[in-house]
Amino acid sequence: MVTIYDVAKKAGVSATTVSHVVNGTRTVAPTTEKKVRDAIRTLKYRPNVLARSLRQSRSNVIGLLLPDCRNPFYAELARSIEERAYKSGYSVMICNSSYNQDREREYVETLANGRVDGLIVAPLRSKSETIDACRDRGLPTVVVDRISDSVLVDQVVINNEYAGAQAAKYLLKLGHRQIGCITYLENWTATADRRLEGFRRTLNEAGVDLPDDAVVYSDFQFLGGQAAMEELLTKGPILTAVFACNDLMAAGALIALRRAGFRVPDDISVLGFDNSIEAVITSPALTTFSQPIADLCGASVNQLLQLMNGETNRPRRHVFNAPLVERESCAPPPSNTKPRGKAGVAVMDSKG
C-alpha cells in the first residue's frame, strides 16, 4: 500500500504538506502543490480512510439496521436514506437483523465502536436493549418506522393507530360487518399491533366485534400472509373483509383466496398497508395505505445529522400520517343491504 510518506518522499516534502494538499486545510505554495499532486498521480496514492477516521474520530459512514431488505418497504427506505445521506457526504452501511434479536445486538456491537458516526435503526422490539446499547456508547441514534419504549431517543414514525382506525372506518363505510385482520406478532413492534389496536377500537365503537379467531398473527412476509389467510378460511368466522398489516401479506392473502375460489373484491375485500410495488401488480390491485417514505427518511436523516453535529436537543418523536390509496381490492360486501352510494344516496341492491 502506498502511504502518505511515500508521496512525501517522492515529492521531496513532508507528510504534513501532503496532507494539507489532499485536504486543502492550509495554504500551500503553488509549486509545492504541483510537486505533491504529481507524486500522488504517479504513485496512485489514496488516503487510507481507516487511519483518517481513527485520527479524526469520524468515519463519514452512517449505519442502517433493518429487519430485512427484501421487504419492499425497507428496500425503499434504504434507498431513500442512502440517497439523502450521500448528498450530505455520508456513505450508508446497510445491515439486516433478519428478524433475529441476537443478530441485531451483534450488529450494534460491530457498528457502534468507531465504524459509523450515527445509526438509523428499525428495531425488532419496542422494548429492546439495542437502543440502550447505542445510548450507552454515546452513538447518535434515530429510531425509524418502529417505536421504541425509550424516551431518550429520537423517533420517526407514522401514526399507526390512526391508520388502523382509518382502515376500520373505510371498511365500515363500505358496509362490512364481518371483518378479519392479519397482523404481526403481538406487542413487538408498535407498528402492526398499533394498527390492530386502532382498527379494533374503531370497529368496537361502531358496535362491530373483532373476534379472536378473526385475527391471525403472521410474519410480514408473502408466504406467511398466504398461510394466515388459509387459516382464516378454515378456522375463522365467515368474513367479508380482511385488513392485512402489510402489502406482502395482503398479496399472499389474495393468492390464498383465489385458490379457495373467492373473488376479490366481489366476495371478500382485502386491505393492505405500505403502498409498495406489490400493491400495484397484484390483481386486483391493492387498496392500501401509503407509507410517507420521503417524509420518514428526510426526518430521520436530518435528525441524525443534527445529532452528529452535536446538537443535543431533547429527543423528539416525529409523526407522519399514512393516507389511504384506493385501488381495486375493496368493495361493498356481497349481500350488502346498506346503501351503496357514497354520501348517503340510497342505492338498493338486488334484495331491495
Added chain:
Amino acid sequence: MVTIYDVAKKAGVSATTVSHVVNGTRTVAPTTEKKVRDAIRTLKYRPNVLARSLRQSRSNVIGLLLPDCRNPFYAELARSIEERAYKSGYSVMICNSSYNQDREREYVETLANGRVDGLIVAPLRSKSETIDACRDRGLPTVVVDRISDSVLVDQVVINNEYAGAQAAKYLLKLGHRQIGCITYLENWTATADRRLEGFRRTLNEAGVDLPDDAVVYSDFQFLGGQAAMEELLTKGPILTAVFACNDLMAAGALIALRRAGFRVPDDISVLGFDNSIEAVITSPALTTFSQPIADLCGASVNQLLQLMNGETNRPRRHVFNAPLVERESCAPPPSNTKPRGKAGVAVMDSKG
C-alpha cells in the same frame, strides 16, 4: 471513549495483557484474566474497530456494490450474500450505484482504501474502469450477475445466452411465431443483451424473424416495462408472445396489456426472468426463469474468501443455469393451427 489503557489502569495490568484477554491470543493467568474482565465490564469497554483494523490491515467487512437494492433480485442477492458472509465472520456493506456510473466509481474509491477487505460488485457496464480500479488497488474483487470484459477478475454469472435460447424454444414450442422482447440498454450489462442474443439466434434458426420494432429497450423497472409494452402495442407489429428480460418489466407489461384489454395468456403470452416474488403475485402468475441465487451467492462469497486468504489462482468464470419455471402467463397463441397436445398428439382447434 473508554480505551484499552483505561481498562489496563483499572485492572492494574498493561494494555498488552488486556489485548490478549480480549482476543485470546496468549495464555493469561486466571486471576489476571478475571481482573481484566471485571474492569471491562465495569467500564463497558469495547475495542475500537478502526484502530484494530488499521493495525491488522483488515476490517472484516466486505463491500457489496449493486445497481439498486429495490430490485427484488438484487435484494435477494444482498440478503443471501450477507447471510453467508456473516457465517464467515464478515459484515457486509451494501451500496447502491443507482444505475449511475459516477456513483459507482465514487463508491469504489470510498470502499477500496481500507474500509473493506473485499468487494462483490454487479457492475453497471461490462467495459468499466470500476473493475480496473479495484484491481489497481489490489482489492480482492468478484464480479457477480454481470459479465466484465476484464479477464483478470473472477466472475460468477448465469448463462444468459442459453437462457435466452431456452426462452425462444419454449415460445416456439407453444406455437408462437409473432414474438417480441423487452430488454435492457444495448451492450451494457452482458445480461439482458445476451439473453436477447440467444433469443434472437434461436428464433432465426427456426425461421422466425424478430424485427427491430418488436424489440424495446427499457430499464429493468416496473414502470419501464409498462411503458415498453405500451410502445410495443402502439408502434410494434402484432404479437402473440413477449419475452421480458426481468419480472418487474414483465409485471409492468401485464398491467399495460390488461389496460389495453388483452387477456394473458389467452390473447398474448408473457415470459419473465428472475423468478422473484413478483412472478408469484401477479395475475396470471408469471412463467419465468429461476435465478440460481443460492449458487450465485455461494460461489461469489467462497471465491472472495479465497481471494482474501491470499489464494491467487488464475481468475475463473463460474457459470450457472437458470431453469424455466412454468406458471400461468404463457400458452399457445390464440389462433393456433398447430397441435396443442404435448407430445405430438394432435388436438385440432376450432378451425380444424
Added chain:
DNA sequence: TCTCGGTTTACAATCGATTGCCAAATCGAT
C-alpha cells in the same frame, strides 16, 4: 547588517489498538 512580519514547511505527538521481543516470576529437579 539586522530585525520584523508574513508565508511556507517540518517536527513530533496523537488517535486506539496489536504484537515481536525480552524480562521477570515461578517451579521442579538435582
Added chain:
DNA sequence: ATCGATTTGGCAATCGATTGTAAACCGAGA
C-alpha cells in the same frame, strides 16, 4: 542453593493518517 525450563507480563514499535506548535525562509525597511 543453583540451574534450566516454562509461564506470565510489559516495553515500545507500529499501522497511516491529522494537527498544534515552532522553525525556516524571504523581502522590506531601519
